[in-house]
Amino acid sequence: MPDALSDHAVDNLRYIREAMERAAAFTSIPGWGGFAIGITALATTALTEPMTAWNPRRWLAIWLLEAVVASVLGGTAMWRKGRRAGTSFTSGAARRFFVSYFAPLIAGAALTFAVVNGGIFQPLPSIWLLLYGAAFVSSGAFSIRVIPVMGFCFMFFGVLAAFVPLVVGNLFLGAGFGGLHIIFGLIIARNYGG
Amino acid sequence: MAARTAAKRAARAVESAIPDLDRLIHEKTRLAIVSALAVNPTLTFNELKAILKTTDGNVSAHTRKLEEANYLTCRKSFEGRMPKTEYSLSAAGRRALERYLDHMEALIKATRGT
Numbered sequence: 001m002p003d004a005l006s007d008h009a010v011d012n013l014r015y016i017r018e019a020m021e022r023a024a025a026f027t028s029i030p031g032w033g034g035f036a037i038g039i040t041a042l043a044t045t046a047l048t049e050p051m052t053a054w055n056p057r058r059w060l061a062i063w064l065l066e067a068v069v070a071s072v073l074g075g076t077a078m079w080r081k082g083r084r085a086g087t088s089f090t091s092g093a094a095r096r097f098f099v100s101y102f103a104p105l106i107a108g109a110a111l112t113f114a115v116v117n118g119g120i121f122q123p124l125p126s127i128w129l130l131l132y133g134a135a136f137v138s139s140g141a142f143s144i145r146v147i148p149v150m151g152f153c154f155m156f157f158g159v160l161a162a163f164v165p166l167v168v169g170n171l172f173l174g175a176g177f178g179g180l181h182i183i184f185g186l187i188i189a190r191n192y193g194g
Numbered sequence: 195m196a197a198r199t200a201a202k203r204a205a206r207a208v209e210s211a212i213p214d215l216d217r218l219i220h221e222k223t224r225l226a227i228v229s230a231l232a233v234n235p236t237l238t239f240n241e242l243k244a245i246l247k248t249t250d251g252n253v254s255a256h257t258r259k260l261e262e263a264n265y266l267t268c269r270k271s272f273e274g275r276m277p278k279t280e281y282s283l284s285a286a287g288r289r290a291l292e293r294y295l296d297h298m299e300a301l302i303k304a305t306r307g308t
Binding site: 003005009010012013015017019020022023024087088091092 | 225231233240291295
């Protein structure tokens, strides 16, 4: 009986932890949406690679268009996944997730404007990867465990992209926004319900 | 069926092993409500229902018992025309959860030491 008592107490503690995790986490991160964003980002990388040398303004315009496409894809997939699971987008966990997700992205938009205004394009891949990664590291505290890991991978590519010319930085964008979205999108879709 | 009977037997054994165990939050649904509110300043009725994956009646019955014990505070308001009920954990409720966790840890230590 002591073993049964101990097991029951352990089960109770596990039950409490799971209830707390369920209540504190925003879980409607769309795996298939991330996968789709990865595919469009790989296409954008291939399309823009020749432009890095002769027309960086057009390179920037196409990546900004890709950001809009990715936002629509991600937003729609998140809304559909949330609706299917009955997740509230206004709960405390969701609010904390979105605030910490969007704060680094707003910083990224401001820095993009400032850098482009100065006629420089080389730091953009690094800025985007670092701040997009930071968005997932910070918001990941209120979501599923794989999210901060994905954020750190983006930041790692961002650090590398800081030291290379735009022609190589664009490839890091492909590796991050393309490769990481596809890999982590599949992991999330497989393990976290789509 | 056998597993459920064994679990019930173990639950009763826990109750008899710890005479001052808080039976109010020893019940699974109420334990989940208190745990969820321990990591959120407030949760609405619908949020609790989604977290617990249970019925309106079940949430209503268990939150009422916790309210009667002063473990929860409840605030009713309107969002547009829709009634909104928000719950938060009281200081007494937080203390009860801490005591319950202490009891479970003590039980594990005691039984693994034997």
